[in-house]
Amino acid sequence: MATLFKQKDEAQIVPSGSYSQLEMMVVAASRLLKNGEVALVGTGLPLVGAFLAKHTHAPEIIIVMEAVAFDSKPFSLPFCVADPRGVYQTTWAPTSVEIMGQLLQSGRVDTGFLGGAQVDKYGNLNSTCIGPYLSPKKRFEGSGGACDIAVMAQKTIITMAHEKQRFVNQVDYITSPGWKCRDHRTKEMVDRSKLGMWGGPFAVVSTMGIMKFDEDSHEMYVDYYFSELGVTPQLIRENSGFDIDVSRAKAYAPPAVNELEVLRTIVDPEGIFMKY
Amino acid sequence: MSNSKLMSLTEAVSLIKDGCSLFTGGWTVVRKPMGIVYELIRQGRKNLALVSNPGGPEIDLLIGAGCVNLTECNYIGHEVFGHPYCFRRKVEEGPEVTGYYHDDWTVQTGSLRILAGAMGLPFMPTFSLKGSDLINPDLDPVKDLRGKDPRLPKSKVAFIKDPFWEGHEVTLVPALRPDVCVIHAQEVGDKGTVRIKGGAFLDYYAAMASKLTIVTAERVVSEESLQNTPEANTIPGYLVHGIVELPYGAHPTAVSGFYDNDPYWFRSYTVASKNEINFQAWLREWVFELGNFENYLNKVGLKRLMSLRANPVLGYNPNIRRRLDKLEEEM
Numbered sequence: 001m002a003t004l005f006k007q008k009d010e011a012q013i014v015p016s017g018s019y020s021q022l023e024m025m026v027v028a029a030s031r032l033l034k035n036g037e038v039a040l041v042g043t044g045l046p047l048v049g050a051f052l053a054k055h056t057h058a059p060e061i062i063i064v065m066e067a068v069a070f071d072s073k074p075f076s077l078p079f080c081v082a083d084p085r086g087v088y089q090t091t092w093a094p095t096s097v098e099i100m101g102q103l104l105q106s107g108r109v110d111t112g113f114l115g116g117a118q119v120d121k122y123g124n125l126n127s128t129c130i131g132p133y134l135s136p137k138k139r140f141e142g143s144g145g146a147c148d149i150a151v152m153a154q155k156t157i158i159t160m161a162h163e164k165q166r167f168v169n170q171v172d173y174i175t176s177p178g179w180k181c182r183d184h185r186t187k188e189m190v191d192r193s194k195l196g197m198w199g200g201p202f203a204v205v206s207t208m209g210i211m212k213f214d215e216d217s218h219e220m221y222v223d224y225y226f227s228e229l230g231v232t233p234q235l236i237r238e239n240s241g242f243d244i245d246v247s248r249a250k251a252y253a254p255p256a257v258n259e260l261e262v263l264r265t266i267v268d269p270e271g272i273f274m275k276y
Numbered sequence: 277m278s279n280s281k282l283m284s285l286t287e288a289v290s291l292i293k294d295g296c297s298l299f300t301g302g303w304t305v306v307r308k309p310m311g312i313v314y315e316l317i318r319q320g321r322k323n324l325a326l327v328s329n330p331g332g333p334e335i336d337l338l339i340g341a342g343c344v345n346l347t348e349c350n351y352i353g354h355e356v357f358g359h360p361y362c363f364r365r366k367v368e369e370g371p372e373v374t375g376y377y378h379d380d381w382t383v384q385t386g387s388l389r390i391l392a393g394a395m396g397l398p399f400m401p402t403f404s405l406k407g408s409d410l411i412n413p414d415l416d417p418v419k420d421l422r423g424k425d426p427r428l429p430k431s432k433v434a435f436i437k438d439p440f441w442e443g444h445e446v447t448l449v450p451a452l453r454p455d456v457c458v459i460h461a462q463e464v465g466d467k468g469t470v471r472i473k474g475g476a477f478l479d480y481y482a483a484m485a486s487k488l489t490i491v492t493a494e495r496v497v498s499e500e501s502l503q504n505t506p507e508a509n510t511i512p513g514y515l516v517h518g519i520v521e522l523p524y525g526a527h528p529t530a531v532s533g534f535y536d537n538d539p540y541w542f543r544s545y546t547v548a549s550k551n552e553i554n555f556q557a558w559l560r561e562w563v564f565e566l567g568n569f570e571n572y573l574n575k576v577g578l579k580r581l582m583s584l585r586a587n588p589v590l591g592y593n594p595n596i597r598r599r600l601d602k603l604e605e606e607m
Contacts, residue, residue, distance in 0.1 A: 043355055066383050067303045068475035075590075079598055080355035082303035084474045084532040084591035093475050096329075097391050100384035105403055128380060129367075133415050139367040141353035141360060144330060145383035148404045152384075173415075177407030184411045195406045196444050272356060272598050 014257055016228040021207035022161075022274060023263060024226050026052060027255040029113070029159050029205040036060045037110035040099075040149055043080050045159050046113035048263070048273045051077065055262045064109065066100055066145040068093050077268050100145055104152045107198070112153030114146050118171045119160055121220045121242045122189075123178025123201030123213060125150060126171035133173045143175045150176030155202035162206035168241040179218035191218070208236050209252065211244070220244060227251035281468050281519045285569055288490045288518040289315040292456050297325040297427045299390070299452070299486055301459035301479040302529060304332040305355050305537055307472075309460040311492055311525035311569045317341040318563060325427045327452050329386025329478065332529060333545065336360040339376065340555050341563075346418070346427065348452070350381040357539070357600060358546030362555060371417075379418045379432070380410055385449045390478050392451035393485030401446040405433065411447065457486035460526040461510070462533060464491050465499035468513030474532025474591050476510045483515045492522040494534050524573055524581060535584040536593035538576075543600045 022045075029049040033039055035058040041050040050063050054073070063072045065081035070092040072078070078086035087093055103109060116125040117140060127146055131137030150156055156176075160166055174182050178201050183190045192200055200218075204211040209225035222244060225231045233246035255263075268274045289312055292298060302308040313334040316324075323345045326335050330351035338344050339352075340362030353360045366374045381389070384404045392400040405411045411433050416422075423430050429450035438444050459479045463471040470491055472479060483489040489511075496519060502509055528541030548558035566572045573581065586593050597603050 067306075067477060076592070076594060079357075079537075080304050080306070082306040082475060082477065084306075084530060084536075084586070087474050087532065088590055088592070095475075095477055095481070096383050096387040097478070097481065100404075101388055101391070101402075104384065128409075133409065134417060135370055136368055139364045142330075142349065142351045142380050143382045143408075143410065144351040147382040147408050147410060148384035151404050151406055151408070174407065174409040174412075181407030182409055182412055184406070184413065187412060187414060192407055197403075197406050270597070270599055270602075275599075 014255055014260060016254065019255055019260055021226070021229055023260060024229060024255060025159060025205055025207050026263065026274070027259050028210055028224075028252065029157060030056065032157050032203055032205065033058050033061055033111060038062045038064060038108060039111045039113055040064045040066065040104060040109045040153060041113040042115060042144065042146060042149070044115050044273055046115055047078065048268050049159065050113055051267045052259065052263050055266055056259055064099060064103065066096055068095065070094065070099065077272060079272055096145070100148050104148060107152070107154065109149070109153045110155070111202070112149035112156040114149060114156055114176060115159050116146065116176065118166055118168050119158055119204055120168055120171045120178070121244070122180040122218055123158065123204065123220065124171045124174045124181055125158060125176035125178065126173045128173045128175045130172055146176045150178070151197060151199070153199050155199055157202055158204045160204060160206055162208040162236065162239050164239050164241045167206075167239065179213055208239065209249070214245070222246045222249040224252035225249050228254040281517060282466065282496065283518050283520060285311060285315050285492070285520050285522060288312070288492070288520045289319055291488060291490065291518060292316060292321065292458070294321055295323040296455035297327055297453070299454040299457040299482040300326065300328040300331065300334050301457065301477065301482060302332070302526065303475070303477045304330050304351065304353065305357065305529045307460055307477070307526050307531050308332050308334045308529040309458040309492055309525065310334060310527055310529060311460070311522045312458045312490065313337055314563050314569060314572060316343060317559070318567070327454055329381060329390065330383065336362045336549065339363050339366055340549060341559055345375055346377050346425070348379045348381060350383050350386045354542055354546065356598070357542035361546065361549040365552065377418050377421060382410065387478055389449050389452040390481045390485050392449070393453045394481040397451060399434070399448045399450050401436070401448055403446065405447050452485060454482065454486040455488065457482045457489040459483065459489065459491050460522070460531070461491055461493045462531060463495055463497050463502070464493040464516070464519050465502045465513060466496055466519070467499045468516030468519055469499055469502045469509050470511035470516065471502055471508060472510040480511050483511045489516050490518040490520070491516050492520040492525040494523050494525070494531060496521040522569065525569070527573070527576065527581070530592065531586075532591040533586055533588055535581070535586055536596050538580065538584055539596060539598055539600055539603055540580060543603065
């Protein structure tokens, strides 16, 4: 079985039942981050996943937060992207004009790390509202920097709980564009390359597995499923609001002992985002 | 001294008029000018247009208190502490019912808009927004107000072909030109020089873009003490019109080097703001009946205020609990 993360010692693999789906999701997302790359992360689980990567396999990753912090290496988990915890011992504390208007726009961000309320088969993300935008059933906080990151990072990684009402055929509002998104002139859905955009979603990491996007159709497919948690490709199909290809699905390696230990004792010991 | 910029909180807030556009400094739950916000509510200010990018509890409070009829923000919320229920409720009720309109932006475009304002330019180009519904012309929530409300640009965005290099289509976003900018800082000189630590966010650009800037600060210091290291200063005093010494003036948000977020406040506020009746009761108890900021701090209490004090080296308080459902538990 292919794994994205080299186990130091096979005996160190933790038994199923001793970790949660949320922990598996964060561990899997953190493994997708590469050592040395520039990662622009949003508040919440992306922040947790990025700091887990920094404390495990990617110590040289440069974590950037849109409000103020470049190469953040906090002692304590920031609870938002402007938290003094993220600024402490950072090497550069600019503003969002420099981070979002310059670093991101000039193509220097390798990976953007995002969450949201809904995702569709093309990786469009909604973090704005449920229901029609002009008369919403439920209104959320809004884009923040998510739209900017989805448009201008070299690639994005999305984390989301795997539920039918979240993995939808069409998002209620495109906050953050994916592979096939809105042409503002025709209002039709077109390939992002037709709009002159680079980047695009690389993976969606859910509580059930890792989804990727087909190179030709740009539709979401299941790459890995969290078999140790009892997830099957069929279960992912049942919990997705659109027809999702599972023909390429592989079983995924569970968390290693050190990953869970770092997550629980160093990255988020209070369970601020992990809610232990 | 007649030309002094030092004034009381009441005087400073009286400079902010009904119907003006207002930029609140800081970032979500960090360094928000809360003392000013409570006083705006007490003075019954109406029809404000808020353009903070991004907004935190100060925006949710002002919306809930009925002081606002327009927001142009990329985010309104309390981060990990809970949802912005007043904002949510008013948007869900709709502008026909509430008279309140909201337009969505992004961190990058909100930043470029205030930068354009600071530069005296009418707009700024961006590669952002493409492919999203933020520029879907069918989904402009303030379409009917454009051309009528002078605080709003005549259209949300425009497009231009790059005339100089590759010829790609570029999106133009309009400048933000706030009437007033209100900032809470760690230190301000007695002539207005502002020194912000732990991240200035957009506060410098907003002061430059605004017609009038008011600064509340943890402490007012002599200008001479700020002259030894001018590179550590954020905003020249020339841009600042009013100064208020207001310790804990950003409570319950965090001020690097002074105090951390107050999780007890956020718990009480997010529980109360979930419905209109409880929110109004919260406003009476925490804003109207107290009458002024001093009484507010007395009500929060010395014990709690001291428990939030930041470690001066770290900038934050390493001992506060941050999970609202477990505040009473030992660390």
